[in-house]
Amino acid sequence: MTITSDRYVRPAGLEAHFNRVAAFLTRHGISLLGTRILAVRGHKSGEWRTNPVNLLTHEGERYLLAPRGHTHWVRNIRAAGGGELRLGRSTEPFTAVELPDEEKVPLLRAYFERWGWEVARFFEDLPKKPTDEQLAGVAPGVPVFRVLPAEGDGRRG
Template sequence: MSDATAPEPTRYVKPGGLTDQLFNRVVAALTKAGLSIWGSRVLAVRGRKSGEWRTTPVNLLTYQGQRYLVAPRGHTQWVRNIRVSGGGELRIGRRAEEFRAVELADSDKPEVLRAYLKRWKFEVGMFFDGVGPDASDAELLGIAPGYPVFRVESAH
């Protein structure tokens, strides 16, 4: 379903609360120190207006030999920036891996969303409004427009 006149989906869950203030900062600090928590990385992407590096902790999913970034909060700033830049860096400690990002079509998301939820539901389940890893393909397809997913590919 690709309609050039359709408005961009706008689902976005704004950061806030103790979880964001504490949890994201702790995970980011540990990842910057070189300790990955359940596949965590620091995503660095250039701002679409400023050109400055913007960073945020993310969960890097490996599924069927491919790597993916899922935006559980929806159409966030990092999602908008990556759409413009086409990629960025995944950082852990002093290592930075350049990558290209390929956004998945909604029809290709259900299996990846299911795998993501199986791995991190305890952490991100609150952003999925009761939809879990046991949801049907139809349910996952129904929520897919609100959850951007990018395949991570080598920049080289």
């Protein structure tokens, strides 16, 4: 299975409802397996845009992966260079560094092991335990960002 770099899967049906529930809980300080509210300025409007994301911690580093592909938040974060991760009243400004495809395989594996039940439907052709080659094939369609502390004090809350 090979996925193109312009891949985008729109949320629909139960996923849209699940996202609203996850966002509500996360805004009230309840994280579901690492959920955060991602806040990033729109690349055209400059206004803050938010949506729930799964924050992956892997080998001491933190990452945001976009299993639905090149979404609005991906385009916005590329333009802004970072944003904020929110959980309840806590807000953490961050800088984002996008990773090249060749660095994504171990992160995709860790992400699918943790949230496969939630995101497997975006990758219908992938088996439950994909090979490295299969993960490398989908890597171009899954933007991945390393989350780094923003310059300055790094956290406020």
